[in-house]
Amino acid sequence: xxxxxxxxxxxxxxxxxxxxxxxxxxxxxxxxxxxxxxxxxxxxxxxxxxxxxxxxxxxxxxxxxxxxxxxxxxxxxxxxxxxxxxxxxxxxxxxxxxxxxxxxxxxxxxxxxxxx
Numbered sequence: 001x002x003x004x005x006x007x008x009x010x011x012x013x014x015x016x017x018x019x020x021x022x023x024x025x026x027x028x029x030x031x032x033x034x035x036x037x038x039x040x041x042x043x044x045x046x047x048x049x050x051x052x053x054x055x056x057x058x059x060x061x062x063x064x065x066x067x068x069x070x071x072x073x074x075x076x077x078x079x080x081x082x083x084x085x086x087x088x089x090x091x092x093x094x095x096x097x098x099x100x101x102x103x104x105x106x107x108x109x110x111x112x113x114x115x116x
Contacts, residue, residue, distance in 0.1 A: 020051035020068065021102075027051075035098060043102045050102045051076075052095055067091060069099040073108070 017032040021043055032038070035052070043050050051068035056079075068076045075096060077088040097107040 016053075016055070018053040020053060020066075021047045021049060023048045029053075035095075038098055038102055041102055042104060047103070050099045052099060054095075065095075067095050067099060069096065069103060069105070071103055071105075073100065073105055075099075 017034070019030045019032050019038070020027050021030075022028045023046065027049060032052075049068050049070045051066065053064065053066045056063050056065045064078075064080045066076075066078045066080070075091050077091040079086050079088055092108050100107060
């Protein structure tokens with residue numbers, strides 16, 4: 001996903017941990033207690049995307065992190081504060097792998113030399 005989905009502006013500033021899923025342009029949003037509850041969960045077959053919205057602490061500032069994965073494995077990641085939003089590229093790691101797993105996709109492996 002190169003272009004931000006239209007619902008991004010409303011989700012990027014949520015407080016708390018949320019699961020996003022379903023079909024575009026209006027996916028469902030469900031609060032989560034923790035990410036462990038998704039370890040064995042599979043998205044329904046009609047869901048086109050799965051994502052997580054979570055607060056993160058970065059350099060002493062709380063930011064919102066939104067990560068989405070679609071059934072083709074394309075991703076969209078947005079990090080935001082109340083004043084600024086930045087799209088991140090080449091998102092890999094545990095959050096991406098969890099979203100992929102929920103869609104029945106294999107983990108995304110890092111290419112050698114991609115992280116310095």
